Amino acid sequence: MTEPILQVRGLRVEFPLARGLVRAVDGASFELHRGEALGLVGESGSGKTMALRALVGLLPRQARPAGGEILFEGVDLSRVSAERLRQVRGHEIAMIFQEPLTALNPVMRVGDQIAEGPRVRLGHSRRQARERAIELMQQVGIPDPARRYEAYPHELSGGMQQRVMIAIALSLEPKVILCDEPTTALDVTIQDQILKLLESLRRKLEVSVLFVSHDLAVVAQTCQRVAVMYAGQVVETGPIDEVFREPRHPYTLSLLRSVPDVDVVRERLATIPGSPPDLAAPPSGCRFHPRCPFMQPDCTSGDFPLRPIGTERATACIHSEQCVQDVLREPVIAGG
């Protein structure tokens, strides 16, 4: 594909807590290409959100970055000054949050919140900024924008609030938009509208989208490529249809198998045995080995970096052929 706009290599985020050092992100690597949408999937606590926040240098107070490179157009964002990073935020990289209502200022008119970026960062006049905000509101499909401009966040529905968030993210014409589960808080019909909106905006404005979600169906609908995270690491990456049709990591396979299928009546939903590892004391070797159906003796020790398979895919599993055989026995149902 095209050149990467954002390259993350060996990213680490640590929480020094009383019960020990928790490595929330432990050597995660992935690439976001220009103009594409990359899905970052994983369970709760797999480090997706922390990885996202590390990209813009806004980790929670207790967390600390512990290494890795974040190359944005060739510049390592983990090494630039705080002021330079602030310039990058909004202008180059914008973010959309999970809960639009909590991510909007409750006592500020939504129009003013959209206009704030152009007004403060681009030095627009009051009127220019207002016009720009109304134009953005139109662009994200908010009907009657001049009237909605005056509304407060709680007066809008969840779908409209999320559209406002998207308008704010677009207001400085960033090159990358980070989405942190942007549709999880919405009901399914609105979710679909928002995903289609994001998709059309991505095509039209040629922005790159990094889409964090635990919902495989959402990622399948929106993204071209996917990176699967487990216990703070990226365990598999590749084009979405290939990964979902033919996973090469047992975790991805288990994840896909646990998606309910409306065509097949099953007594119980397939689940992954065991629970995600304690990140203060992760298992040695491959982190997935205690839960892995294909575990071999050599899985329990050593490093498991991403190794390329072909040109576009990579997996951390050293027995990925097991997955291939398993899929041959019983194809997975998910995928675009």
Add this chain to the structure above:
Amino acid sequence: MTTAAETILESTAVEHRRGFRRRWYRTPSFVIGLSILGLITLLGALAPVITWHDPAHQDLLATFQGPSFDHPLGTDDLGRDVLTRLLYAIRTDLQIAFLAVLFPFVIGTAVGLLSGYFGGRADTVANWFVNVVVAFPFYVLIIALVFVLGSGTRNIYIAITLVGWVAYTRIVRGEVLVTKRREYVLAAKTAGLSTVRILRRHILPNVITQAIVYAMSDIVLVLLAIVTLGYLGLGVQPPTPDWGRMIADGQPYLTTNWELATVPGLAIVFTALGLSLLADGLADLLRPE
């Protein structure tokens, strides 16, 4: 993009909000409080129109007069018209009360905002000062300060500001500690806004309401403090009319002319009632849904 149903739902939501905005007139305590305070302010402003006497003018030949057309509330021990003094005292006392709340409000809010947001050493120092001031009873500290600084309006402002800011710092700091962890503050940071901008536009408007509500009830407290200082002879100096001074002056004649001390006392109660109701109603209105 939007379904028709969603659009309809949105418009009802906006209509509902319009209704809420006008809710102030349906909050009885707010309306009554505002009316009382409005009436008092009007009486103070129109004092020269309502009475034709000079509040400081003495007439030693006409002391302790009962109510008459010329002196509706009679005259005091120096022959001054009681109604006139009562009305002119509104100007003194309310003005001092409002200003003496404004200074601590501004200073306390600023300190609370900064110490709560940045934390660390500045917060520790601010907290230390707050705890020192809080450790003393309010009146003891005010009286001690005025005693040291000397009486007079300017020193009342200084004393009340020195003591009063801590309440605002405590309130605002607590609110900031909660608000700075809100997602919209994180969102503002991801939008690359400066710290000053985030404090001014995203945190301050969300924490100020509690301070405003407190300020309203604080005015009552400050009014009483001013009156108390006046009563003790430490406050507004004669011949400027002041309710506290009037009570103190009328006190020796309580057995013969009880109305001299009672009338300004009632004026204080009435004003305090109005301010308290206003504070109550405002708290009701500003309470987040």
